[in-house]
Structures are given as structure tokens and as C-alpha cells.
Amino acid sequence: MPVVPHKRTACLSRVPETGTEPLDAESVRRLEAIWETRPGWRGWFCTVDHKSIGIRYLVTAFIFLLLGGSEALVMRAQLALPNETLLTPQQYDQLFTMHGVTMIFLYALPVLSGFSNYLWPLVLGSRDMAFPRLNALSYWVFLGAGLLLYASFPRGQGADAGWFNYVPLASANYDPGPNIDVYALGMVLLGISTTVGAANFVVTFLRMRAAGMSVARLPILIWGTLTASCANLLAVPSVSLAFFMLWLDRNAGAHFFDVAADGRPLLWQHLFWIFAHPWVYVVVLPAMGIVSEALPTFCRRPIAAYAAVALSTVATMLIGFEVWLHHMFATGLPPLALAFFGAASMLISVPSAIAVFAWIATIWTGRPVFKTPFYYFAGFVLMFTVGGVSGVMTAAVPLDWQLTDTYFVVAHLHYVLLGINVFPVLGGLVYWFPKFTGRLMNERFGKWTFWVLFVGFNLGFFPMHISGLLGMPRRVYTYPADMGWNTSNLLTSIGAFVFAIGIAMFIGNALVSLRRGAHAGANPWDASGLEWSTSSPPPPYNFAVLPSVNSRDPLWSADASGPRPGYLLHRGREALGVSPMTGEPDVILKMPDDSWAPFVLGVAATAVFVALLLHSATSTAFAALVCAAALVAWLWPRRELGQREPFAPQPAPSNDTRTADDSLALPVGSAGEHAGGWWGVLTLVVTEAALFGYLIFSYLYLASQSPRLWPPDGLPKLGASSLNTLLLLSSSVFVWLAGALVRRARTVPAFWAMAAAIALGAAFVGIQFKEWHERPYGLSSNLYGSLYFTITGFHMAHVIAGLIMLCWLAVWIARGYFDGRRDAALNIGGLYWHFVDVVWLFIFSVLYLSPYWMRDR
Structure with missing residues (x-):
């Protein structure tokens, strides 16, 4: 039943539903034909519809x-009673490891990605995500990674060193089976999915918004996922690198974490927690965004202190990057580091408290309507407070020394990662269930479900604090009867089963409501966001008429500042691109059709990692070739059909006073920074820069810790490396020149300039291979060899990928694909190649020049 507005906001009137403006039947049929996924199994595998992908994420995560x-x-x-023998120690190790991996990596973020994939274009007033095919790829790779991580578990060979996978416990000497290899490769594959998904969200925020939706008018839901996505671009490379280095240690004889060869296990902890602490906020901030978006609907007023909540979201993540060391307080760090990171860990509570006070103020100054979602969101505020308080306790170094590796930390972890995640997720599912399905969930049964979940959660996890204070260590599979832990463990086990009953009740309610729930209508909650201005569930094209907004809460605004009919784009799969800050329209973007390429690439990428697990070079090469073929098919340029010149988008049929002449003519599929691909490669550059930054950090950290001669074979020779640096920098000049000549319609000179750049890059590759061959050591010879060949090998892979890209660009230049307006691919390739060259300058400085500086000290 729709919520009745409180009298305090009764003056806010609803505007006409922007997405359902009256259009002629022919226009509607045309839009449906353009955007609808074709029926049948081919459409199921090929779809790039963000709504389908969002639902798949939600279902798979559940x-x-x-x-x-x-x-x-x-x-x-096993732990309900002392001295239980239900599980062996080995079985328990695998269970608690896979439980952690599943809940943290395969549920917590993917379920939030499901919400964001479905809702972002709707709340932003757009037709789709910025990169629909990349969106589909992120799901297929996520699914492949999840299946790979579970592949060996049924055979009793699952990961068994904890989700944090500390070395040397995870090294081949102590864990020689396939258990850790599966975990390592599965996490690298999952990192690819997370990174491409994060890039998609960032570019969608920058480009795919309703006209007039400036940064100050963004829905509060966007800030959480946006901040988490930016963090993923910078943090995921750290853990991916750590797992890849561990895999090299275990399978190629490298020595990154091998103490006998001067490797350092603490390097693993640094790389892992540089990722894992921001990850806590990655799975919390989007959930906070769900609460901040939906809670005001049931308080009948906008979110209190919008700007403060948005800024606190960003500040939480920024500080979160600075406090990874508080997971390492017990590792013997210097006192100055303990003091600095302890203070930073307490400081992070300030922006979190701002959000809590904003939610409380929203409830206090509104008039709450006690529907089921409101219960979940109010319960979340309590869970957030309990988890935050226990987190501040562990930020105090002396107390952390007492509590580390006890069940107190387990309790804190579950309040933070489960309570703060699950309650907003379940509340969000109830809230947006009408938008997903067109039906409402059962209200009375929903409230019963909430109370079962709330009681079960707190009964299950609050006693863990007591167990930890009584000294119960983490990761024990049983305990004696006389330790004083019996009651708290029994209560925890009972609570866990009660919580499980609540989850079963929720799923049952959802399945029954899917078929028998009351029909919802477009906006059953009388909410304020643009997603409620279109039908439930939305049509394939989201909005028949793209909206234009002048308000942060468009459906609660007066007519003058509410959403207005915008533009009707129906000449193909088209979407409106806007300027990143002001939200002013500046381009008509051509969106891709459904495609097999994401599915094929996702399957082939998974096959690459399976082949590496099986140590099959032939299978790895074949799967890599399939990946390359899928990428070529994906990136092959297509000549635009229909009109390519700038045009004024047709205004929607309405009483709006604007006409086509009032709008600026917008370019179609424009080049340069207007092109979506340019922004996508820019995000790739950011995350690849982070990857090389972590490589260089690993080199400098291990060099500073090594008691032996560094490098072991004497100072590096600068002749060949200096020549290589000159060659690579010169190639960048010719790539720039080729782009400038294309824009002047000088195709032949542009082709030869690109050919010169390719020749210089190939010369770099040849000299680098020669230098590798002449080195007196290899990857497995010593720690320096492991670092040298890994760093230069990563860079060589990027150079070869860049050369392939330049070759294709040269072919396309010769065939006349590019002109003054159509040069997006050329700009994108140039951006990537310049990045590869700049990275080499840092590598040259660290690998070749820094040993001279070190020896001079």
C-alpha cells in the first residue's frame, strides 16, 4: 500500500512520470525493437541489458x-559444545577458509554490484551503463572465478590457510597441494571482474546522467558505489599482485616470500591489507548508500545533511587507505608506526559518525512510516554503531595486542561485514522488489522475518565478544570443557541457526511474492528518485523520454524544479552523454548491441586460469588466443549507420516550452574526451599505474630488508637500458604525430608515423629480450632475479599488448577509418602507449639508477 506523505512535506507535489510521457505507438514500438533483448537462449547469453545483469548478480550472490x-x-x-568431533582439523580449516572467501569476496561485493548494475542507470536517468559489454564481461568473469574457487572444494582440496592466506603457511613447503593454487588463481581472476566493473561504474558516473544532474544533485545512492569503485581501481591490484607473486613462489621457484632466500612474509601482509582494509569499506559504503537513499522515503523528508554524508563517504575511504597497518599491530612494527596508524584508525570513526548522526536526524525530524524496509534500515544503524565501537577499541594499540586473534575480532568482523551489509541488502531488496518485479513482498511476514533475523544475528554474534574477552582464540576447531567458553559458544551456535531460519523465511517470502504479491504500480512508496518515474519493472529502454532535472529529489520537488521531459533518442541504441561536473549534455553516445564477445571472453579468460592450474602450456596458449580473437571482435570498428553529423536531439512530445532550436547541436559518437572508450582507458591507466606502484613498492621494501649485496651481480649496466628508454620515448612522439596527421586528413604520412612508432617499440622488445638472455640469473635464481624479471616481464606484456594495438591502428589508418571527428580509437591507443612509456621511466629509475644511489650512501 503506498506510503502517505507526512503533512510537513505535503506541499511537495508529484510531477508527471518522466519515463512514461505519452508517445505515439510507433515510437514506443521502435524503442522496444531497438533495446529489447531477443528471446531464447542466444539472447540469454548475449544480453548486455544492465537490468538482466543486475538480477544475475543478485541471484548468484545469494x-x-x-x-x-x-x-x-x-x-x-562443531563448536556448539566442547570436544566435538563432527569435523577433523583439516575439514574445519577448509570450511572456515571457504566460508570467509565466499562471504567476503563472492557475496558481499557482488550483491551490491547487483543493486548498482540494476539501479544506477535508472536513478541517473540514463538508458544504460557506460560500457554495457564490459558490464556483461564482469558478470561472466565473476561467475567463472566463483566456480574456479569452488572447483577443488568438493574433492577435499579447497583453500585451507584462512581467507587472509598468510605465508609461510600458504607456501608450497607447508601446503603443497592444489588448495592454495586454486585460491591464488581464482582471486586474480576475480580481481579482473572487480576492476572492470569498477571502471564501468566510474565512467557511468562521469558520463551517463540526466541532463542537469550536476555532482551536487547526484542521488545519495551513487556516492557509496562510486567511492567503492574508485577504491577498487587502486586497491584490487595490490591483492592480485600478492596472489600472483605467491603463485610464482609456489610454481616457478620465485622467492618473494621465501625467508631462506631473503624474501619477507610481512610483504604479503602489507600487500594483502593494503587491499583488504579498504575492501571493508568497499562492501560497507554501497550498503550505506542504500540506507541513505531509501531511509528518507519512510521518513517523508530528504536525507539530513546531504553534503556532509556525501563528503563523509569519500573521507571514510580516503582514511581507509591509510590504516591498513592496524591489522599488523602485533607484528613488531616500530613505535612511531604504531602511534601514527593507531591515531588514523581512530580518526576514521569521525566520518562514519557523521553518517550515523545524519540517519538519526533524518528519522528524528521526519515522521517514520513503519514499513518492513524501515525496520531493516533502523536495525542497520544499530549494527553499524556496535561494529564501529568494537572497531575503535581495536584501534587502540595496547588493547589490540590483547584482542588480536581472539573471537572478539571475529565478532567485530561479522558486525562490520555481515550486519552492516546484510541488513541494508535485505531492506533494499524489499524496497526495490516492486521495481524489479512489479509486485510487493508480503508486509506482515516481512516484519516477522526481520525480527527473526535481528534476534538471530545479535544472539549469534554478540556473545563472540564475550568469548574473545575470555581468551578464546580464532580458528580453533574445538576446545576443552573447562575454559569458560561453553555458554557463549552454545548461544552463538543457536543464534546462527535462528539467523539461518530468517534467511530462509526471506527467500520464501520473495519467491511467493514473485508470483502472488500485490501489484505495485510505478511508485508504491511515493519515493523521490528517478527510478520510480518509470514503470515497474522498467521497459528495456528505461526511459522513453530522457528526463531533465533541476533538483536532488526530483519526484518530491515542485513542478518548476521537478523532472522535465528531455529528449527522445530513437535513431538506434543511443544514450545521452553529459559533462562530468555540471551534467550539461555534450554528446549522443552510440551504445553497443547484444554480443557474444563478453561471454566468449569470460569463458576463455576462465579457461586460461584453469590451464595455468593444470600446468598445461598448450591449453593456456589456446585459451589466450581465444581471448585475443574475442577482443578483436569486440574492438573491431564499425562504420556508423545513419546520421553521423551533429544534430539537435528531438524534444519529447509534451507541454514543455523548449524546442529543438533551444538546444545545442550535439556530436554523435564524438572523439577525444567525449568518447566513452577514452574514459574507460583512463580508468585502466589508473589501475595499471597502481599495479606498477605496488611492484615498485615490493622491490624497494625487499631491497631495504635484504642483508645481502643488492643487486647480487653488481651495479647494472646502463648502456642498453638507456638506449631502450630513448627508443620508447621516441615511439611516443611518433604516435602523437600520427594522431595529429590524421586530424589534418593526411592519411599516408599518419600511417608511416605509426609504422615508425611500431618499429621503435619492436626494437625495444628485441633489446629487452637480449638483456634478459644475458643476465646471469633467472626468476628462480635469487630474490633480485624474481623481482627484476617480474617487474620487467609485467612491463613487457604491456609493451607487446600496446604494439598489437598500434598495429591494428595502423591498419585502420590505412583503410581510412579515421578522420577529424572519428578518431576515438586513435586517441585511446595513444593514451595507453604513452602510459606504457611513462611507466618505463619509473622502472628505469628504480631498477637501473637506484642501485647507484644506494651504493653512494
Whole structure:
């Protein structure tokens, strides 16, 4: 039943539903034909519709939630009473590791990605995400990574060193089976999915918004996922590198973490927690965004202190990058580091408290309507407070020394990662269930479900604090009867099963409501966001008429500042691109059709990692070739059909006073910074820069810790490396020249300039291979060799990828694909190549020049 507005906001009137402006039947049929996924199994595999991908993320993540929850129940049955023998120590190790991996990596973020994939274009007033095919690829790779991580588990060979996977416990000497290899490769593959998904969200925020939606008018939902996505671009390379280095240690004889060869296990902890602490906020901030977006609907007023909440979201993540060391307080760090990171860990509570006070103020100054979602959001505020308080306690170094590796930390982790994530997710599912399905969930049963979940959660996880204070260590599979832990463990186990019953009740309610729930209508909650201005569920094209907004809460605004009919784009799959800050329209973007390429590339990428796991060079090469073919098909330029010149978008049929002449003519599929691909490669550059930054950090950290001669074979020779630097920088000049000549319509000189750049890059590759061959050591010879060949090998892979890209650009130049307006691919390729060259300057400085500086000290 729709919520009745409180009298305090009754003056806010609803405007006409922007997405359902009256159009002639022919226009509607044309839009449906353009945007609808074709029926049948081909359409199921080929779809790039963000709504379908969002639902797949949600369903898949919930399946992993059930798997992780089942593993938890088995463990709690083992720990319910002392001296239980339900599980062996080895089985328990695999269960608690896979439980952590599943809940943290396969449920917590993917379920939030499901919400964001479905809702972002709707709340932003857009037709789709910035990169629909990349969106589909992120899901297929996520699914492949999840299946790979579970591949060996049924055979009793699952990951068994904890989700944090500390070395040397995870090294081949102590864990020689395939368990850790599966985990390492699965996490690298999952990192690819997370990174491409994050890039898609960032560029969608920058470019795919309703006209007039400036940064100050963004829906509050956007800030959480946007901040998390920016963090993923910078943090995921750290853990991906750590797992890849571990895989090299275990399978190629490298020595990054090998103490006998001067490797350092603490390097693993640094790389892992540089990722894992921001990851806590990656799975919390989008959930906070869900609460900040939906809670005001049931308080009948906008979110209190919007600007403060948005800024606190960003500040939380920025500080979160600075406090990874508080997970390492017990590792013997210097006192100055303990003091600095302890203070930073306490400081992070300030922006979090701002959000809590804003939610409380929203409830206090509004008039709450006690529907089921409101209960979940109010419960979340309590969970957030409890988890935050226990987190501040562990930020105090002396207390952390007492509590580390006890069940107190387990309790804090579950309040933060489960309570702060699951309650907003379940509340968000109830809130947006009408938008997903067109039906409402059962209200009375929904409230019963909430109370079962709330009681079960707190009964299950609050006693863990007591167990930890009584000294119960983490990761023990059983305990004696006389330790004083019996009651708290029994309560925890009972609570876990009660919580599981609540989850089963929620799923049952959702499945029954899917078929028998009351029909919802377009906006059953009388909410303020643009997603409620279109039908429920939305049509394939989201908005028949793209909206234009002048308000942060468009459906609660007066007519003058509410959403107005914008433009009707129906000449193909088209979307409106806007300027990043002001939201002013500046381009008509051509969106891709459904495609096999994301599915094929996702399957082939998974096959590459499976082949590496099986140590099959032939299978790895074949799968890599399939990946390359799928990428070529994906990136092959297509001549635009129909009109390519700038045109004024047709205004929607309405009483709006604007006419086509009032709008600026917008370019179609424009080049340069207007092109979506340019922004996509820019995000790739950011995350690749982070990857090389972590490589260089690893080199400098290990060099500073090594007691032996560094480098072991004497100072590096600068002749060949200096020549290579000159060659690579010169190639960048010719790539720039080729672009300038294309824009002047001088195709032949542009082709030869690109050919010169390719020749210089190939010469760099030849000299680098020669230098590798002449080195007196290899990857497995010593620690320096492991670092040298890994760093230069990563860069060589980027150079070769860049050369392939330049070759294709040369072919396209010769065939006349580019002109003054159509040069996006050329700009994108140039941006990537310049990045590769700049990275080499840092590598040259660190690998070749820094040893001279070190020796001079």
C-alpha cells in the first residue's frame, strides 16, 4: 500500500512520470525493437541489458550466501559444545577458509554490484551503463572465478590457510597441494571482474546522467558505489599482485616470500591489507548508500545533511587507505608506526559518525512510516554503531595486542561485514522488489522475518565478544570443557541457526511474492528518485523520454524544479552523454548491441586460469588466443549507420516550452574526451599505474630488508637500458604525430608515423629480450632475479599488448577509418602507449639508477 506523505512535506507535489510521457505507438514500438533483448537462449547469453545483469548478480550472490551460510552452520555445530568431533582439523580449516572467501569476496561485493548494475542507470536517468559489454564481461568473469574457487572444494582440496592466506603457511613447503593454487588463481581472476566493473561504474558516473544532474544533485545512492569503485581501481591490484607473486613462489621457484632466500612474509601482509582494509569499506559504503537513499522515503523528508554524508563517504575511504597497518599491530612494527596508524584508525570513526548522526536526524525530524524496509534500515544503524565501537577499541594499540586473534575480532568482523551489509541488502531488496518485479513482498511476514533475523544475528554474534574477552582464540576447531567458553559458544551456535531460519523465511517470502504479491504500480512508496518515474519493472529502454532535472529529489520537488521531459533518442541504441561536473549534455553516445564477445571472453579468460592450474602450456596458449580473437571482435570498428553529423536531439512530445532550436547541436559518437572508450582507458591507466606502484613498492621494501649485496651481480649496466628508454620515448612522439596527421586528413604520412612508432617499440622488445638472455640469473635464481624479471616481464606484456594495438591502428589508418571527428580509437591507443612509456621511466629509475644511489650512501 503506498506510503502517505507526512503533512510537513505535503506541499511537495508529484510531477508527471518522466519515463512514461505519452508517445505515439510507433515510437514506443521502435524503442522496444531497438533495446529489447531477443528471446531464447542466444539472447540469454548475449544480453548486455544492465537490468538482466543486475538480477544475475543478485541471484548468484545469494546462492553464494547460502553456500557460505551452510559452511558456517556446520562450523557452529562443531563448536556448539566442547570436544566435538563432527569435523577433523583439516575439514574445519577448509570450511572456515571457504566460508570467509565466499562471504567476503563472492557475496558481499557482488550483491551490491547487483543493486548498482540494476539501479544506477535508472536513478541517473540514463538508458544504460557506460560500457554495457564490459558490464556483461564482469558478470561472466565473476561467475567463472566463483566456480574456479569452488572447483577443488568438493574433492577435499579447497583453500585451507584462512581467507587472509598468510605465508609461510600458504607456501608450497607447508601446503603443497592444489588448495592454495586454486585460491591464488581464482582471486586474480576475480580481481579482473572487480576492476572492470569498477571502471564501468566510474565512467557511468562521469558520463551517463540526466541532463542537469550536476555532482551536487547526484542521488545519495551513487556516492557509496562510486567511492567503492574508485577504491577498487587502486586497491584490487595490490591483492592480485600478492596472489600472483605467491603463485610464482609456489610454481616457478620465485622467492618473494621465501625467508631462506631473503624474501619477507610481512610483504604479503602489507600487500594483502593494503587491499583488504579498504575492501571493508568497499562492501560497507554501497550498503550505506542504500540506507541513505531509501531511509528518507519512510521518513517523508530528504536525507539530513546531504553534503556532509556525501563528503563523509569519500573521507571514510580516503582514511581507509591509510590504516591498513592496524591489522599488523602485533607484528613488531616500530613505535612511531604504531602511534601514527593507531591515531588514523581512530580518526576514521569521525566520518562514519557523521553518517550515523545524519540517519538519526533524518528519522528524528521526519515522521517514520513503519514499513518492513524501515525496520531493516533502523536495525542497520544499530549494527553499524556496535561494529564501529568494537572497531575503535581495536584501534587502540595496547588493547589490540590483547584482542588480536581472539573471537572478539571475529565478532567485530561479522558486525562490520555481515550486519552492516546484510541488513541494508535485505531492506533494499524489499524496497526495490516492486521495481524489479512489479509486485510487493508480503508486509506482515516481512516484519516477522526481520525480527527473526535481528534476534538471530545479535544472539549469534554478540556473545563472540564475550568469548574473545575470555581468551578464546580464532580458528580453533574445538576446545576443552573447562575454559569458560561453553555458554557463549552454545548461544552463538543457536543464534546462527535462528539467523539461518530468517534467511530462509526471506527467500520464501520473495519467491511467493514473485508470483502472488500485490501489484505495485510505478511508485508504491511515493519515493523521490528517478527510478520510480518509470514503470515497474522498467521497459528495456528505461526511459522513453530522457528526463531533465533541476533538483536532488526530483519526484518530491515542485513542478518548476521537478523532472522535465528531455529528449527522445530513437535513431538506434543511443544514450545521452553529459559533462562530468555540471551534467550539461555534450554528446549522443552510440551504445553497443547484444554480443557474444563478453561471454566468449569470460569463458576463455576462465579457461586460461584453469590451464595455468593444470600446468598445461598448450591449453593456456589456446585459451589466450581465444581471448585475443574475442577482443578483436569486440574492438573491431564499425562504420556508423545513419546520421553521423551533429544534430539537435528531438524534444519529447509534451507541454514543455523548449524546442529543438533551444538546444545545442550535439556530436554523435564524438572523439577525444567525449568518447566513452577514452574514459574507460583512463580508468585502466589508473589501475595499471597502481599495479606498477605496488611492484615498485615490493622491490624497494625487499631491497631495504635484504642483508645481502643488492643487486647480487653488481651495479647494472646502463648502456642498453638507456638506449631502450630513448627508443620508447621516441615511439611516443611518433604516435602523437600520427594522431595529429590524421586530424589534418593526411592519411599516408599518419600511417608511416605509426609504422615508425611500431618499429621503435619492436626494437625495444628485441633489446629487452637480449638483456634478459644475458643476465646471469633467472626468476628462480635469487630474490633480485624474481623481482627484476617480474617487474620487467609485467612491463613487457604491456609493451607487446600496446604494439598489437598500434598495429591494428595502423591498419585502420590505412583503410581510412579515421578522420577529424572519428578518431576515438586513435586517441585511446595513444593514451595507453604513452602510459606504457611513462611507466618505463619509473622502472628505469628504480631498477637501473637506484642501485647507484644506494651504493653512494
